[in-house]
Amino acid sequence: MADYHKMWEGLGMDLATHDQLCAALPPAFEQVFLTQKDRPQGMDYFNMVIAEVHGLRIQELLEHKARGGKIIGSFCIYVPEEIVLALGGIMVGLCAGSEFWVPAGEQVLPRSLCPLIKAGIGAKVSRTCPYFQSVDLVVGENTCDGKKKAWEVLGDIAPTYVMDLPNTKSSAGFALFRRSMADLVAKLEEVTGNRLTFDGLLSAIETVDRKRAVLQRLYETRKAPKVPISGLDMLLASQVAFYDDADRFVSQATALAEECEERIKTGKAIFPGGTKRLLVTGTPIVVPNWKVHKIIETSGAVVVVEENCTGTRYFESRVDKSGASTVEELVDAISHRYFDRIHCACFTPNEGRADDVVRLASEYGADGVVGLNLSFCTTYQVENEKLRKRLQSEGIPFLALETDYASGDEGQLRTRIEAFVESLGR
Amino acid sequence: MADYHKMWEGLGMDLATHDQLCAALPPAFEQVFLTQKDRPQGMDYFNMVIAEVHGLRIQELLEHKARGGKIIGSFCIYVPEEIVLALGGIMVGLCAGSEFWVPAGEQVLPRSLCPLIKAGIGAKVSRTCPYFQSVDLVVGENTCDGKKKAWEVLGDIAPTYVMDLPNTKSSAGFALFRRSMADLVAKLEEVTGNRLTFDGLLSAIETVDRKRAVLQRLYETRKAPKVPISGLDMLLASQVAFYDDADRFVSQATALAEECEERIKTGKAIFPGGTKRLLVTGTPIVVPNWKVHKIIETSGAVVVVEENCTGTRYFESRVDKSGASTVEELVDAISHRYFDRIHCACFTPNEGRADDVVRLASEYGADGVVGLNLSFCTTYQVENEKLRKRLQSEGIPFLALETDYASGDEGQLRTRIEAFVESLGR
Numbered sequence: 093m094a095d096y097h098k099m100w101e102g103l104g105m106d107l108a109t110h111d112q113l114c115a116a117l118p119p120a121f122e123q124v125f126l127t128q129k130d131r132p133q134g135m136d137y138f139n140m141v142i143a144e145v146h147g148l149r150i151q152e153l154l155e156h157k158a159r160g161g162k163i164i165g166s167f168c169i170y171v172p173e174e175i176v177l178a179l180g181g182i183m184v185g186l187c188a189g190s191e192f193w194v195p196a197g198e199q200v201l202p203r204s205l206c207p208l209i210k211a212g213i214g215a216k217v218s219r220t221c222p223y224f225q226s227v228d229l230v231v232g233e234n235t236c237d238g239k240k241k242a243w244e245v246l247g248d249i250a251p252t253y254v255m256d257l258p259n260t261k262s263s264a265g266f267a268l269f270r271r272s273m274a275d276l277v278a279k280l281e282e283v284t285g286n287r288l289t290f291d292g293l294l295s296a297i298e299t300v301d302r303k304r305a306v307l308q309r310l311y312e313t314r315k316a317p318k319v320p321i322s323g324l325d326m327l328l329a330s331q332v333a334f335y336d337d338a339d340r341f342v343s344q345a346t347a348l349a350e351e352c353e354e355r356i357k358t359g360k361a362i363f364p365g366g367t368k369r370l371l372v373t374g375t376p377i378v379v380p381n382w383k384v385h386k387i388i389e390t391s392g393a394v395v396v397v398e399e400n401c402t403g404t405r406y407f408e409s410r411v412d413k414s415g416a417s418t419v420e421e422l423v424d425a426i427s428h429r430y431f432d433r434i435h436c437a438c439f440t441p442n443e444g445r446a447d448d449v450v451r452l453a454s455e456y457g458a459d460g461v462v463g464l465n466l467s468f469c470t471t472y473q474v475e476n477e478k479l480r481k482r483l484q485s486e487g488i489p490f491l492a493l494e495t496d497y498a499s500g501d502e503g504q505l506r507t508r509i510e511a512f513v514e515s516l517g518r
Numbered sequence: 519m520a521d522y523h524k525m526w527e528g529l530g531m532d533l534a535t536h537d538q539l540c541a542a543l544p545p546a547f548e549q550v551f552l553t554q555k556d557r558p559q560g561m562d563y564f565n566m567v568i569a570e571v572h573g574l575r576i577q578e579l580l581e582h583k584a585r586g587g588k589i590i591g592s593f594c595i596y597v598p599e600e601i602v603l604a605l606g607g608i609m610v611g612l613c614a615g616s617e618f619w620v621p622a623g624e625q626v627l628p629r630s631l632c633p634l635i636k637a638g639i640g641a642k643v644s645r646t647c648p649y650f651q652s653v654d655l656v657v658g659e660n661t662c663d664g665k666k667k668a669w670e671v672l673g674d675i676a677p678t679y680v681m682d683l684p685n686t687k688s689s690a691g692f693a694l695f696r697r698s699m700a701d702l703v704a705k706l707e708e709v710t711g712n713r714l715t716f717d718g719l720l721s722a723i724e725t726v727d728r729k730r731a732v733l734q735r736l737y738e739t740r741k742a743p744k745v746p747i748s749g750l751d752m753l754l755a756s757q758v759a760f761y762d763d764a765d766r767f768v769s770q771a772t773a774l775a776e777e778c779e780e781r782i783k784t785g786k787a788i789f790p791g792g793t794k795r796l797l798v799t800g801t802p803i804v805v806p807n808w809k810v811h812k813i814i815e816t817s818g819a820v821v822v823v824e825e826n827c828t829g830t831r832y833f834e835s836r837v838d839k840s841g842a843s844t845v846e847e848l849v850d851a852i853s854h855r856y857f858d859r860i861h862c863a864c865f866t867p868n869e870g871r872a873d874d875v876v877r878l879a880s881e882y883g884a885d886g887v888v889g890l891n892l893s894f895c896t897t898y899q900v901e902n903e904k905l906r907k908r909l910q911s912e913g914i915p916f917l918a919l920e921t922d923y924a925s926g927d928e929g930q931l932r933t934r935i936e937a938f939v940e941s942l943g944r
Contacts, residue, residue: 202899202920204630234685237663240866241900254866256690259660260682264697271690440666440680470896473628474667494628 096147099154103225110220113192114146117380124382128322128389130362132355134348135325141332145379149335150222156182157226162284165227167212168235169401169434171255172426174411175277177338178296179284185334186230187221188212189378191497196220200245206466207496208376209238216250223335224250229283231276233257235438236471253279261439266431273427293422297411299338304407306345307333311404313352314396315456319363320355321348323372323395324385330402331379363394368516371458373399373449373479374465375472381497384464387506393513397456399449400464401436409433437471445475446482453488459516460489462509467496489516522573525580529651536646539618540572543806550808554748554815556788558781560774561751567758571805575761576648582608583652588710591653593638594661595827595860597681598852600837601703603764604722605710611760612656613647614638615804617923622646626671632892633922634802635664642676649761650676655709657702659683661864662897679705687865692857699853719848723837725764730833732771733759737830739778740822741882745789746781747774749798749821750811756828757805789820794942797884799825799875799905800891801898807923810890813932819939823882825875826890827862835859863897871901872908879914885942886915888935893922915942 100107121142125131141149153163164176165186176183187193188211197205197214215221224230232243233255243254256272258265281287307330313320329348333341355362370393377385377400385395397404411429416422435444453461461483465472476492483490491512495501526533547568551557567575579589590602591612602609613619614637623631623640641647650656658669659681669680682698684691707713733756739746755774759767781788796819803811803826811821823830837855842848861870879887887909891898902918909916917938921927 200903202896202902204894204899205896234866237864237896238900240685241863241897244867245900245903254686256684256686256688258682258684258694259666260680262682264682264694268684268690268694437667438663440660441670468630468894468896470628470631470663470894471667473630474664474671476628477626477671 094147096150099151100146100222100225103150103222104219105222105225106219109218110146113190113220116192118143120380124386125324125328128324130360131325132321132348132351134344134351135328137344137348138325138328138332141336142328142379145335146222150226152337153182153184153223153226157228160285162228163223163226164280164283165223165230166232167208167239168233169406170233170235170257170430170436171231172273172276172430174293174296174300174426175273175280175288175423177299178288178293179280179286181228181280181284182337184223184227185378186212186223186227187215189381189497191499193218193220194497201242204468205238205242206236206375206468208378208466208469209242211497213242213246216246227251229253229279231255235436236469238468257438259438259440261431266427269431270424270427273423277423288419288423290417290419290422293419294413297413297422297426301410302342303333303338303345304410306342306349307407309349310345310352311397311407313349313356316356317457318356318359318361319369319394319396320352320360322362322389323370323398324382324389327377327382327385327395327398327402330398330406331377333406334378334402366392368393368459368513369396369457370394370513371397371399371449371453371456371461372403372464373445373461374463375469376401377464378402383497383499383502384462384493384495384505384509387502387509388462388513391506391510391513393459393509396458397452399445399452401434404448404452405434405436437475442475446479449479450482450486450488458488460491460512462512463490463492465492465494467494520573522576525577526572526648526651529576529648530645531648531651532645535644536572539616539646542618544569546806550812551750551754554750556786557751558747558774558777560770560777561754563770563774564751564754564758567762568754568805571761572648576652578763579608579610579649579652583654586711588654589649589652590706590709591649591656592658593634593665594659595832596659596661596683596856596862597657598699598702598856600719600722600726600852601699601706601714601849603725604714604719605706605712607654607706607710608763610649610653611804612638612649612653613641615807615923617925619644619646620923627668630894631664631668632662632801632894634804634892635668637923639668639672642672653677655679655705657681661862662895664894683864685864685866687857691865692853695857696850696853699849703849714845714849716843716845716848719845720839723839723848723852727836728768729759729764729771730836732768732775733833735775736771736778737823737833739775739782742782743883744782744785744787745795745820745822746778746786748788748815749796749824750808750815753803753808753811753821753824753828756824756832757803759832760804760828792818794819794885794939795822795883796820796939797823797825797875797879797882797887798829798890799871799887800889801895802827803890804828809923809925809928810888810919810921810931810935813928813935814888814939817932817936817939819885819935822884823878825871825878827860830874830878831860831862863901868901872905875905876908876912876914884914886917886938888938889916889918891918891920893920
C-alpha cells in the first residue's frame with residue numbers, strides 16, 4: 093500500500109491516532125473475512141477497496157475536488173445521491189462504524205446514545221476520518237432524536253446542512269419532504285456552483301439505479317437453496333456501495349454476480365447442509381461493523397438477506413421517471429421513491445417494514461429473523477414490540493438483539509444466537 | 519377519605535395492585551411536603567387535591583362523563599387544552615411520574631427509554647391509573663422518538679390519537695403543525711359530538727389563559743429576594759394545574775398568590791439568609807416526581823423557577839386572539855401560540871430555550887442553573903452541550919443531572935447538588 097501520510101496531513105488529520113486505527117483494521121479484516129472458505133474470487137476487488145478505504149479512494153476524491161468537483165457526506169439513505177451526482181458531486185458515507193471513534197464522540201454527546209452517532213461525531217472530533225476531512229458539506233437529516241440534535245453539535249465543527257424530515261407518511265408529511273428536497277437542491281446548487289438539468293439528473297438517476305439493480309441481482313443469488321456467497325461477503329459488498337465510484341462498483345459487482353450465478357448453476361455449496369438461513373432486520377450496519385454477521389456465520393447459520401438501510405431498503409426500489417419531462421417532475425419522482433418506498437422506523441406508523449420483513453423472509457427462504465438494533469436506537473427498539481407480534485402471528489421465529497460496537501458482549505451474543513439457531517430445529 | 523373501591527372496580531382497575539400504590543403515596547407525600555416549615559396556608563387545598571387525585575377528581579370526571587362530557591388524556595403541553603374545553607371536554611394529564619408503573623411499562627417497551635414514557639404506558643398496562651381508565655381518548659404527539667413509537671404500542675390497548683408534529687420551526691413545519699391542529703379539531707369534534715363555535719372557543723381560550731395568568735402571578739412572587747414559597751410547593755401547585763378543574767384552580771391559586779404577596783410585603787423569609795437560588799431547566803416533572811426538588815431544598819438552596827413543560831413553558835405565553843373574528847382565525851392564533859412560543863428540545867434548532875434560560879435566570883435572580891433531564895431523554899441530553907456552552911459564555915454556573923424515578927441515586931444526586939451549591943460561593 094502506498095504511503096498516504098502526506099495526504100492525510102494535508103487534510104488536517106491527527107496522524108498518530110489515525111495510525112492506530114490503520115494498524116487495527118487489517119488484522120480485524122483478516123480474522124473476519126479471510127478465514128472464510130470458498131469466497132468468490134470477485135471479492136478480491138472488495139477486499140482491496142476496504143484496504144484502500146482511507147487511501148486510494150480519498151486520493152480519488154481529492155483529485156475530484158482539484159478538478160472543481162465537490163464531496164458531499166451523508167449518514168442516511170434518505171439523502172438523494174442522484175441529485176449530488178447530477179450536480180457533479182460525489183456522495184460518500186461518513187465514518188460511523190467503529191468503537192474506535194466512540195470515546196471522542198462521548199466528549200460532546202451523552203453516553204446513552206447510539207454508537208453510530210457517537211462514532212460519527214467522534215470521527216470528526218478526533219480528526220481521524222479522511223472522508224470527514226475531505227467533505228465540502230455534510231448533509232444530515234432529522235430521522236431520529238439523536239441525529240437531529242447531534243447536527244447542532246456537529247454544526248460547530250463541520251460544514252453541516254440538515255435535511256428536514258416529517259414523522260408521518262401523511263400528505264402533509266410528503267409536502268414537507270418535497271419542500272426539503274427543493275431546499276436541498278438549492279443548497280447543493282449553491283455549494284457545487286452547478287444547476288440541475290433534466291439530462292444531467294436523468295443520467296444520474298440511471299447511474300444510481302444501475303447500482304441498485306446490481307445489488308438486487310447479487311441479492312437474488314442468495315435466494316438459491318445453496319447460497320453462493322456468505323452474508324459477510326455480501327455485507328462487505330453492500331457497504332462498499334456507499335464509498336466507491338458508482339460505475340466501477342457496478343462493473344465489479346456485476347462480475348461478482350456472474351460468478352455467484354455460475355456457482356448456483358454448478359450447485360456449489362459453501363455452507364454445509366442443514367445450515368440455517370437467517371434474515372437480519374434493523375439498524376444500519378456500516379464499515380467495519382461485522383460483529384454479528386461473523387457470529388451468526390460461525391454458529392451454524394448463514395445470513396441470506398438484510399432488511400435494513402445498508403441492505404434491501406437501499407436498493408429494492410427504483411425512481412419511477414416515466415412521464416417526467418421537467419427537472420421538477422424528476423425531483424418529484426425521486427421524492428416519491430425515497431418517501432414512499434423506504435420504510436424507516438423514524439416514521440409512525442411504519443407497517444411497511446413489517447410487511448417487507450415477512451415478504452423477504454418468504455422470498456429468501458429464511459428459517460428465522462434476527463432483529464439487530466444498535467443500543468439506544470429508540471425508534472427501532474420500540475418498533476420491535478409490533479414486529480415481534482407480527483412475526484409471531486406469521487409463525488416466523490424471531491430473536492431480538494441489541495448491541496454496540498464494543499466486543500465485550502460477543503460471548504453473550506454467541507450464546508443467544510447459537511440457542512436461537514438450535515431452536516430452529518431439524 | 520371516602521372509599522372509592524367500587525368506582526375503581528367499575529373502571530376495570532387492578533384493585534390489589536392499585537391499593538399498594540395508594541398505600542405508598544401518603545407517607546411519601548408527608549415526608550416530602552409536610553416536613554417543610556412555614557408553608558403557606560393556601561397549600562392546604564393543593565395537599566387535598568393530591569390526596570384525592572385518584573378519588574374525588576375521578577368521581578368528578580365520571581360525573582362529567584355521565585352528563586355526556588368527554589375526558590381527553592394527554593402527556594404534552596403541545597396538545598391544546600383550549601380546544602378540548604371548547605368542545606365540552608376535560609383534559610387531564612395522564613399518570614407518568616412514578617417508578618411504581620415502570621416495570622409494567624418495561625413489559626412492552628425497551629428498558630433504555632425515559633421513565634416518563636415507561637411509567638405512562640405501564641400505568642395503562644397495569645390498569646392502576648384511574649385517569650387512563652376514564653379517558654375517552656388519549657391524544658399523543660410526535661415530540662420524541664420514544665413517545666412517537668410508544669403510541670403504536672399504546673394504540674393496541676387504549677383509544678389513542680396521535681397529533682403529528684414537525685421537527686423544525688420552519689414555514690413548512692408550521693404548515694404541518696396547523697394541519698395537525700385542524701385534524702385534531704376534527705377528531706375531537708367527532709369524539710365529543712360537538713362543533714367548535716367562535717364564542718365557545720373564545721371563552722375556552724380565556725379560561726385557560728386565566729390559569730396561565732395565575733401561575734405567572736404565583737411565579738412572580740418567587741422573584742422576591744425573600745422567596746415566600748418553596749420550589750416544592752410551587753411545583754405541587756403547577757402539577758395540580760394539569761388535573762384540576764380550571765376555574766377552581768384559578769380561584770385557589772389566586773388565594774395562594776395573595777398570601778405569597780402578603781408575605782413579601784411583611785418580609786417573611788422561609789429560607790435562611792444565604793440560601794442559593796436555582797433555576798431548574800429540562801424535562802417535565804410530573805406527580806409524584808418530587809425527588810430532585812426535595813434534595814435541592816434540603817441542600818442549602820431553593821428552586822426559584824422551572825424552565826420546563828410543567829413550569830414556565832406551560833404558562834408564559836398567551837393566545838393572541840386580537841383581530842380574530844372566525845373559528846379558523848382563533849385556531850390560527852392558538853396554533854401560533856403553541857408553535858412559536860414553546861421551546862421544546864424536540865425542535866432543531868431550539869435556540870429559544872437557551873435564550874429563555876438566560877432571561878429567566880436574570881429575572882428570578884438565580885445563582886445557578888440545574889439541567890434536570892430524565893434518563894434516556896435524547897433530545898434534552900444532546901441539547902445540554904449547546905446549553906452548557908451558552909451558559910458558560912454568559913458566566914452562569916451550570917450543573918447537568920440525569921435521573922429516573924428510582925430512589926437508588928439519591929445519595930449521589932445529593933453529593934453533586936451539595937457540591938454545586940457550595941461552589942456558588944458567597
